[in-house]
Amino acid sequence: MAELPRLVLAREHIQQGLTPKMLARRCATGALIRLRHGVYVDGAVWGSLQPWDQYRLRVQAAAETFTAPTVFARHSAASVWGIPTVGHHHPVQALTFQNGGGRSRAGVRRHYAEAASVKVFRHDGLLVTGRVRTVLDLAAFTPFAEAIVPLDHVLRPDAARKLPPLSKEQLRAEIEGNYPAAAARRITVAIDFADPLSASAGESYSRALIHVAGFETPTLQHEIRDAGGLIGYSDYHWDSARIAGEFDGVEKYLKPEYLKGRTPSQAVVDEKYREDRIRATGRTVVRWVWADLMMPGRLERKLTASGVPRRRTRSAR
Known part of the structure; x- marks a missing residue:
């Protein structure tokens, strides 16, 4: 950030x-x-x-206007912790401990929670729900594909913020007693699907959309070699169809940790050479970007056109 x-x-x-x-x-x-x-x-x-930094600033602006202690939650708490979420137009969100249900006031959407069930943290100068509660709330109250993005993230160490990874056991331990049965089932399904091998928000969201669309589960970070040695690791790989899937986020061509001393133009050339080597092994390569994820059905059409196999129904197994 x-x-x-x-x-x-x-x-x-x-x-x-x-x-x-x-x-x-x-x-x-x-x-x-x-x-x-x-x-x-x-x-x-x-x-x-960037849009996510604008949203974080709107959370900060809200905090500046309140005189009573305010605990930020859901997308707002995620932005404070640096946990990625999908979308840029979320309202500022906070908790209310008054048992009257959720309400909106002064431009902030408030969600009811029992005070005894919430561990409040002070982070970056704001009061927020903890990382566990934040991602569980998102898993409970956002669509499955969106919920996977923050869950995948917290399962990995956050080196930039010096935060350790959370375990699935830590997440599951906080479900009981804090959510209705239906929400608890949604959370459990999302936790079971979460995977720290997805290396970015775009990769996580892609993987969830791939699953929702009914395609076979790909192998993540699949090692690909040729006669010259290691080519690299594909984001997704379907072994039976010999198809490599690649999500192209802007980080690959802009952020120093990905460029490793190269210019953005050299990174593009290197990526093209890498793809040519992968294709030379007899594999199909299918690539997509954020715009493909944000348009309903576009990723599904791309994968279908490339021959990515669908999951078999139970009756056909």
Whole structure:
């Protein structure tokens, strides 16, 4: 996550040398972006942020406006922990411990929880649900394919934030007594499917969509060799059909840990050479990007056209 820019708070306008009229004028010109009542951010900086960093800043803006302690949850807690989720237009979400069901107020969607069942953490200056509760809530209340993304993530160590991996046993231990039976079943199914071998949010979401669409389960991070030695590891591999699947996220061509000293253009050339070697082994290679995942049915059509096999029904086994 990028370092968050400083928020401009209306209540501090005197210290910052700004009058209410100046704030309004800067908003009108786009020099400032109003995140919520009394909270602004530099317009140019806001436009340079990735959507997930913009969402994290909206959570921070909400925290700046509340005087009572507020525990952020679900997608909002995930953004604070650096846990990836699918989608960019989630509301800011927090808990309420007043037994009246969920409610929305002041631009924040609140979800009821029993205070005794929630372990509250202070992280990055905010009160949030813990990593376990956060991913379990997402598994309980978001679609299966979306729920796999945060679950896969927490099963891997988070080196950037120096957070250890969670185990499936840790996750399962927190289900009983905290969720209705139907939600507990959804969580259990998602945990069973989760796999730390999916190395990114895009790979996790792809794998879940592949499963939901009824395709055979691929091998993850499959080693591929030729006469010259190791070619690399394919994100997905269907042995019976000799098909390698590759999810192309922007990280592969932009982030230093993937570039390893190369320029983005050299990374593209190297990837093309790698794919040519894989095809030379007699395999089919099918590639997709985030846009394919966000358009319903597009990934399924790509895999079908490439010959990826479907799972057999029980009666045909």
